[in-house]
Amino acid sequence: MYKFLDKAFSIIIKLLTLFSLLLLAFIIIFIFKESLVFFKEVSVLKFLTGRTWNPLMSPDKLSILNIILGTLYISLVGISIALPIGVGSAMLLSRYAKGRKRAMIRGIIDILAGIPSVVYGFIGLLVLVKLFEKKLDLPAGESVLAGGILLGIMVLPYIISTCDETMEKVYEYNLTSSQALGVSNDYFLRKVVLPNSKKGIIAATVLALGRAMGETMAVMMVIGNAPITPKLLGKAQTIPSLIALEMGMAEVGSLHYHALFASGFVLMGMLLIINVIIFYVKKSIDM
Amino acid sequence: MNEKLKSTLFKLWMIFSGIIVFSSIVFIFVYIIKNGIREINLEFIFSNPKGIPLGTEGGIFPAIVGSLLLMLIACIFATVLALSTAVYVVLYCESKRIESIVHIIVQCMAGVPSIVLGLFGYTLLVANLKLGRSLLSGGITLGVMIFPFIEVRAEKILREVSASIINSSYALGVSKAYTFFKLVLPICKGDIISAVTLAGGFAMGAAAPIILTGAVIFAPIPKSLSSPVMALPFHLYILTGEGISLEKAYATALVLIMLLFIINILALALTFRRKEPS
Amino acid sequence: SSNTPPTAPAEGDSVNTGEEANTFKAQITFNGSSTLAPVISAIATDFIEGYTTWDKVDSSFPEKNIAIYVSAGGSGAGVKAVLEDTSDFGMLAREIKDEELEKIGDAKVFKLGIDALTVSVNPENPILQIKDDLTTEEVRKIFSGEYKYWDEVESSLPHREIVVVIRDLSGGAHEVFQKNVMGDAQIREDAIQSPSMGALVTKVIENKDAIGYASFGMVNQNAGKLVPLKVDGVEPTEENIVNGSYKISRPLIAVKRGELTPEQKAFMDAVTSEEGLEIIEKMGFVPVR
Amino acid sequence: MDIIELDSLNAYYGDKKILNNINMKIKKNKITAIIGPSGCGKSTLLSVLNRMLEENGGSTRGNIAFKGKDISSYDKEEIRKKIGIVFQKPTPFPMSIYKNLTYAPIYYGTRDKKKLEEIVQDKLKVSGLFEEVKQDLGMSALKLSGGQQQRLCIARALTVDPEVLLLDEPCSALDIKNTAHIEEMLLRLSQEYTIIIVTHNLSQAKRISDYTAFILDGELIEYDETEKIFNNPEDNRTKEYIEGIYG
Amino acid sequence: MDIIELDSLNAYYGDKKILNNINMKIKKNKITAIIGPSGCGKSTLLSVLNRMLEENGGSTRGNIAFKGKDISSYDKEEIRKKIGIVFQKPTPFPMSIYKNLTYAPIYYGTRDKKKLEEIVQDKLKVSGLFEEVKQDLGMSALKLSGGQQQRLCIARALTVDPEVLLLDEPCSALDIKNTAHIEEMLLRLSQEYTIIIVTHNLSQAKRISDYTAFILDGELIEYDETEKIFNNPEDNRTKEYIEGIYG
Numbered sequence A: 001m002y003k004f005l006d007k008a009f010s011i012i013i014k015l016l017t018l019f020s021l022l023l024l025a026f027i028i029i030f031i032f033k034e035s036l037v038f039f040k041e042v043s044v045l046k047f048l049t050g051r052t053w054n055p056l057m058s059p060d061k062l063s064i065l066n067i068i069l070g071t072l073y074i075s076l077v078g079i080s081i082a083l084p085i086g087v088g089s090a091m092l093l094s095r096y097a098k099g100r101k102r103a104m105i106r107g108i109i110d111i112l113a114g115i116p117s118v119v120y121g122f123i124g125l126l127v128l129v130k131l132f133e134k135k136l137d138l139p140a141g142e143s144v145l146a147g148g149i150l151l152g153i154m155v156l157p158y159i160i161s162t163c164d165e166t167m168e169k170v171y172e173y174n175l176t177s178s179q180a181l182g183v184s185n186d187y188f189l190r191k192v193v194l195p196n197s198k199k200g201i202i203a204a205t206v207l208a209l210g211r212a213m214g215e216t217m218a219v220m221m222v223i224g225n226a227p228i229t230p231k232l233l234g235k236a237q238t239i240p241s242l243i244a245l246e247m248g249m250a251e252v253g254s255l256h257y258h259a260l261f262a263s264g265f266v267l268m269g270m271l272l273i274i275n276v277i278i279f280y281v282k283k284s285i286d287m
Numbered sequence B: 001m002n003e004k005l006k007s008t009l010f011k012l013w014m015i016f017s018g019i020i021v022f023s024s025i026v027f028i029f030v031y032i033i034k035n036g037i038r039e040i041n042l043e044f045i046f047s048n049p050k051g052i053p054l055g056t057e058g059g060i061f062p063a064i065v066g067s068l069l070l071m072l073i074a075c076i077f078a079t080v081l082a083l084s085t086a087v088y089v090v091l092y093c094e095s096k097r098i099e100s101i102v103h104i105i106v107q108c109m110a111g112v113p114s115i116v117l118g119l120f121g122y123t124l125l126v127a128n129l130k131l132g133r134s135l136l137s138g139g140i141t142l143g144v145m146i147f148p149f150i151e152v153r154a155e156k157i158l159r160e161v162s163a164s165i166i167n168s169s170y171a172l173g174v175s176k177a178y179t180f181f182k183l184v185l186p187i188c189k190g191d192i193i194s195a196v197t198l199a200g201g202f203a204m205g206a207a208a209p210i211i212l213t214g215a216v217i218f219a220p221i222p223k224s225l226s227s228p229v230m231a232l233p234f235h236l237y238i239l240t241g242e243g244i245s246l247e248k249a250y251a252t253a254l255v256l257i258m259l260l261f262i263i264n265i266l267a268l269a270l271t272f273r274r275k276e277p278s
Numbered sequence C: 001s002s003n004t005p006p007t008a009p010a011e012g013d014s015v016n017t018g019e020e021a022n023t024f025k026a027q028i029t030f031n032g033s034s035t036l037a038p039v040i041s042a043i044a045t046d047f048i049e050g051y052t053t054w055d056k057v058d059s060s061f062p063e064k065n066i067a068i069y070v071s072a073g074g075s076g077a078g079v080k081a082v083l084e085d086t087s088d089f090g091m092l093a094r095e096i097k098d099e100e101l102e103k104i105g106d107a108k109v110f111k112l113g114i115d116a117l118t119v120s121v122n123p124e125n126p127i128l129q130i131k132d133d134l135t136t137e138e139v140r141k142i143f144s145g146e147y148k149y150w151d152e153v154e155s156s157l158p159h160r161e162i163v164v165v166i167r168d169l170s171g172g173a174h175e176v177f178q179k180n181v182m183g184d185a186q187i188r189e190d191a192i193q194s195p196s197m198g199a200l201v202t203k204v205i206e207n208k209d210a211i212g213y214a215s216f217g218m219v220n221q222n223a224g225k226l227v228p229l230k231v232d233g234v235e236p237t238e239e240n241i242v243n244g245s246y247k248i249s250r251p252l253i254a255v256k257r258g259e260l261t262p263e264q265k266a267f268m269d270a271v272t273s274e275e276g277l278e279i280i281e282k283m284g285f286v287p288v289r
Numbered sequence D, E: 001m002d003i004i005e006l007d008s009l010n011a012y013y014g015d016k017k018i019l020n021n022i023n024m025k026i027k028k029n030k031i032t033a034i035i036g037p038s039g040c041g042k043s044t045l046l047s048v049l050n051r052m053l054e055e056n057g058g059s060t061r062g063n064i065a066f067k068g069k070d071i072s073s074y075d076k077e078e079i080r081k082k083i084g085i086v087f088q089k090p091t092p093f094p095m096s097i098y099k100n101l102t103y104a105p106i107y108y109g110t111r112d113k114k115k116l117e118e119i120v121q122d123k124l125k126v127s128g129l130f131e132e133v134k135q136d137l138g139m140s141a142l143k144l145s146g147g148q149q150q151r152l153c154i155a156r157a158l159t160v161d162p163e164v165l166l167l168d169e170p171c172s173a174l175d176i177k178n179t180a181h182i183e184e185m186l187l188r189l190s191q192e193y194t195i196i197i198v199t200h201n202l203s204q205a206k207r208i209s210d211y212t213a214f215i216l217d218g219e220l221i222e223y224d225e226t227e228k229i230f231n232n233p234e235d236n237r238t239k240e241y242i243e244g245i246y247g
């Protein structure tokens, strides 16, 4: 009986996994196919290295180097803000919050993940951008920094939850041994919990980075969407917001339409490269 | 620098992070509550949107129901697939190569902009499979969106179950399936539920994937999986994008937060309820 | 109930499982421009609330609940939906292009209204104390970045950077602005591209140095919070827009492939009826009578 | 009769060779003790026998036969049901005591509540835990003391009625009384079961085992009747190790 | 001289009383063995002494004095530095062997690399692990065998130079050679340190301890010089328990 169920289970698991992977592969193929039309007209190299994006002009003017840089810059700013804060608070959670209390706190933090991007975008535009204009005396507060901060807040719940799960286990398992040495809990966190949560932190970073690089609506509201060379306090454009901004209007089947898919494809390529790098980082940690 | 000082700095870092997180949460919540609370009343929650343009008056009830249903479908779809994939990778897969291929595909997916997923869902589900612009199409598209989040975390959670316990189970000659359902799943049920809740919240707040696949400006409460639906984030998108009513938009956001809050509490109750029977 | 369209969209079927009405479609779907979507949806809601079932619209129709679904993915998505038969009607907030008409084939086009783009500034902008009028030339120089500071427009103004806010370059709104104002000149590269009219208007409301082409409808809805300027002495009023003397405007269009079914026709009649036009007007757009 | 036969067996973790060319025949219904210094590979040897080594990322070369048939020709699950194991570190499942003990029986098809309860009581009695926990079988097994946890694991291993029972220092966390209890039980069980016990307690090996194997650095130095090993070992290294008792 | 004094001590887990009215004076620089059946409260008693009980959700009533001062008047951390403990289950930190051993010294202010290395070598030698691991101090401690892990934990406890060392069945995972090694080391250490050892191995208690306490069901039945306890116990229950050796 269980034997049969076990076989069935393993077959079902394998089929579902296969289905998932096919579905995901299908998405990749879908995006690739739509981009191909564009790459037949404009060389990949030109697309990647040119600095102007102007859909009103000839296809030569559809190139996304500035936008790639903008995407990387903003995600990087976002992650470098969120990671230390997220890891810090995850440790704070394992240290001071137990049982129900911890679950409650995490629930509240998780709610942050559900607030619609549009709302984040509006808060960003009305608060963050405004603040920049006032305090930094910028003519317009739309900037990489504003986008980064906003993204940082948006990915925090992912970082905190993912780290906290790992840390809780490391913490619980080793706490007694550490306490027995008379060592303070902070020292314990620093020397045992933090280093042994590396994998959790990497998993969190991967999740957050994917989320950050793919985030659309909120970023779109606060970065000005100008496809110029990004500067910390200047406007910029990211690939997802470019797609969201222009997809709705682009004439179906036009080169512009396919160029937007091509930029989506480039974004996926970027994530692939980053993931491969992280894969090797992880491997070196295993050693 | 001596250890005590380092530890103090370390503690400061933790506390500082905690304060930042705490104050961001408070700020965001207070901001939304302050701007939205005035519009919230029973009528807002329980009636249809009205007024010209639509949404300036009346309520958002169909959007609340629509969003919950979308989330439900997305969570079921994504959890079944993501958990299977995670179980396969952790318990069944013996080849490191397949494992890394799965990882790379999944993690690249995590970054596909949601608008592109929307286009994909539209092309595959709405246009080719003729599922129409519907609850089902929208739910599945959202499910595809949250799949990577659940998979990455489910995998991590499964891996953290102590190997010696799993070995003890195998040592009894018990099958993997039984070990999974009777031993592993009960141990990490709580964490998995929390991962799904987090992803569900994300699905519930996303507008881009459903714009083309299922969300409409007005629809009554859906009668079947093939009906189009209203959804809170899309409603918000129209209210803010066309400058229809920012107050109603904040109120809508507030309702969404309250819903997420309730869902989280339910999930909590679910994890904590079942203590060992005596 | 005769006259079914040549290509019956499949998605109606699920609703249409009733016995007799395999040709009658109780459901009408719209997709496209987010500018137009709230308008159609307001009319549709009135229509549904007024009649509830189709037989009340016309006694020859079966007694089925009226279902009209409006979604908004942008003008491009509207055309796409019609091409791929996933919607009955597409909505556009721009001219429909010839290639698009060609691809659709037997296209029925309904022009429902006009949305003008006003050159608007923040009420606190000092320029308002000096003048309420800009020439096309000045507007072009501001938007192309030739004038970078307000004091270049008028030397008595403060030396503050001009913050130019536009919609996305490829969009319908920008297209008319480019055609009617910019000509061959390029928009300055670092202009803020707002993802929606709502965001554009919000930006102008929030930033003293901002200038942008706000939708006429939205300026009316936010009266006082942002101030439209005359262009070449012509004020953006309903009259000037209709008679064409205010030229920065775009049409609001619904498009359908093939003949309308009687029920679709019944609804479009309602849209173009006086009540329908009033709703369009109420939303701040200029109806086409 | 030989129930298990090892034929030039090598075991590896990655590239590291842990067991080197082991040849050994385990007698049915006897107690075989495996002794040797810490880290010599005793636990590894046990994990080879019920194919747990492969779960832990190890691999083997050479042949292992169970009842004359190569163990790789059995199902992994089958072999593990027939060859039960209790580990060195107690590994109770994080569930109630009762559920720990019904976990495997339910899997093997025992549904009847009464039958299950009988199994639970039986095995708890056999492992000498019954009196201590009978009040509260619903208590989480993690709350038991170390010794109690280990006894629970022994009871759990017995719930599937294995033919061979592998014990990896099962008594290391037990006090003398419980140890005596278990030893007595093992002697009793050996009439029906074949038992292989890893122990660092030489007097225990002497007391209960029929055969003793001495392993050093992954090699089987000597394997003979217990009496022979303790009184008249052939290899000098065995002798030295045995004499360590008094050293 | 008495280094630790227990005065009508009761210990609880929740409402459950685990230790009942214990009065006991631990002599300085002596080895005190605690014996008793599994589950009687031996581990609980140890965890009271260095205030670990409270971390595990237990509580006490009664007085415990360390060097004449109530232990609650010390810092928790201070008392734990002065009273080290090694648990029944080996619990190495999931980091390298080297880092396991420098973990506490670094905390207490040893920065000098040479000094640290010296500590590591010293303690590894003391616990008899040095020869086995000296090649690869950077290896994760989790990869050690059970016995090796336990010896590492003993070494780790010694790195902070405690005044009292509590050992909870420290040898239960060690083979006889290592056990002898440790016992010898404990005898040596007792000249400088006070040692309290929980053991289920009565001959071990007999071999190394100066005083022995017998606990049954949370009560201190008898506490006296080891010789006395083993040769001429006053209480009948003690006698019965001791005789269990041969039973």
Ligand SMILES: Nc1ncnc2c1ncn2[C@@H]1O[C@H](COP(=O)(O)OP(=O)(O)OP(=O)(O)O)[C@@H](O)[C@H]1O
Residues within 6 Å of the ligand: D013, D018, D037, D038, D039, D040, D041, D042, D043, D044, D045, D056, D088, E143, E144, E145, E146, E147, E148, E173, E175
């Ligand atoms: N999972 C593993 N990966 C790599 N090496 C391992 C693993 N498990 C054990 N080893 C190594 O294999 C060798 C033998 O280990 P094993 O656990 O079999 O020893 P043992 O004889 O049971 O020792 P003890 O009496 O201390 O339990 C040791 O050197 C150990 O470090």
Ligand SMILES: Nc1ncnc2c1ncn2[C@@H]1O[C@H](COP(=O)(O)OP(=O)(O)OP(=O)(O)O)[C@@H](O)[C@H]1O
Residues within 6 Å of the ligand: D143, D144, D145, D146, D147, D148, D173, D175, E013, E018, E037, E038, E039, E040, E041, E042, E043, E044, E045, E056, E088
């Ligand atoms: N955290 C805990 N919560 C509740 N009860 C506990 C806890 N830890 C131990 N106990 C109970 O306290 C009693 C004494 O346990 P303790 O671990 O002190 O026994 P022990 O004498 O050390 O036994 P052993 O020799 O098996 O290690 C046992 O009945 C045990 O079930």
Ligand SMILES: [Mg+2]
Residues within 6 Å of the ligand: D042, D043, D044, D088, D168, E145, E146, E147
């Ligand atoms: Mg071992």
Ligand SMILES: [Mg+2]
Residues within 6 Å of the ligand: D145, D146, D147, E042, E043, E044, E088, E168
């Ligand atoms: Mg104990």
Ligand SMILES: O=P([O-])([O-])[O-]
Residues within 6 Å of the ligand: A248, A249, C032, C033, C034, C035, C036, C073, C074, C075, C076, C092, C093, C171, C172
């Ligand atoms: O959505 P649009 O109205 O800008 O096409």
